[in-house]
Amino acid sequence: MSHMGYGCLMPFDRDRVLRAAAALLTRKSTATMDEVAKAAGISRATLHRHFAGRDALVRALESLGIAECEAALEAARPDEGPARDAVRRLVREIEPAAGLLAFLYTENQLFEGEEQNEGWDRLDERITALFRRGQESGEFRIDLTPVWLTEALYGLVASHAWGVIDGRLAGKDFQYMIVELLLGGAARREES
Amino acid sequence: MSHMGYGCLMPFDRDRVLRAAAALLTRKSTATMDEVAKAAGISRATLHRHFAGRDALVRALESLGIAECEAALEAARPDEGPARDAVRRLVREIEPAAGLLAFLYTENQLFEGEEQNEGWDRLDERITALFRRGQESGEFRIDLTPVWLTEALYGLVASHAWGVIDGRLAGKDFQYMIVELLLGGAARREES
């Protein structure tokens, strides 16, 4: 009797909501369900209809991040050509998911319960295998373990993503800065 | 009239409490004040007598982390000798504070309010200057910016600290793995 109308309703788009949530939580990991809903342009009620709770939302983001990483890994063709080129392709393909990965990387509560997603293990295994292949082909040094190189890759991706968010780094340098540091290091090459 | 006794009282040791809090929060960044108190071996009341609230506790940890970093920087003598050796010393000296740094690195809420501690800026400036000095002396390549190298150093320190906590990496490799990757990279050197 009182309201004139509600205006247009926002149709629910799971993927759009997840990406909005990822973008917000990357900047503010303690954001409320209400803030997430507003950022996604839907009501808290609708958000809660599709994700049982905050845990379920974070789990969905985890699955999304794993899926994007696996897609990036597929697109990078880690078994083809020189390992260093495969790493280069992997970093390039993983850039769109960098923010989401940076958020998930800090959600250490994901790895507390027994129900940790085994997708991470699969990813770790495949990336580790890439670095191991580079070692066996003689491209990479053998004194840096593949496990550490994998961990360092995650860390550099997250670091660069935060640096971009905080305005200290330029987004366009993502692939170059990460790959050059990871593969070549900071020391200048000997002029041989 | 009912209790027989309270047992021994725990004398308050600010430094010990802060280190226990840092160790716990590094593993579980959402730990309760109650959990922090238990981890420190004191009661929640006492914890709250010395730190006005959770914010104050985190701020104190931030100050502690900055102080330890500055002490590490002093001990590393960043202006003496080759820049690569100074970086090596810096990583070695910073290792005891790695866990605390990893925690603070993810507390992005610290950088939201206007009251962000300017100690970080001082540290960034000094570490950046070290990398810039290495570039000017010809030791480091110039296509990786000092700001990025500084950011990467933080990221690698945090990554290794978490890898140790999760049991994927060995604590004794801290300095070697970080310095070798940061300075030398993963690619094998050309046999000249």
Place this chain on the structure above:
DNA sequence: CCTGTATGAGACATGAATGTCTCACATGGG
């Protein structure tokens, strides 16, 4: 021995986020 200080234990109120619910309304298909 007595006293002041500081702690531990626990009760209590407060506030925030969460989860559930109802109802009005918009949209699309029959």
Place this chain on the structure above:
DNA sequence: CCCATGTGAGACATTCATGTCTCATACAGG
């Protein structure tokens, strides 16, 4: 045109961490 589905807005209870309080007890110094 009518109905089913799905959304927005908001009320509501619940849970939990927080912050404050009181009181009994332990310890150190006089």
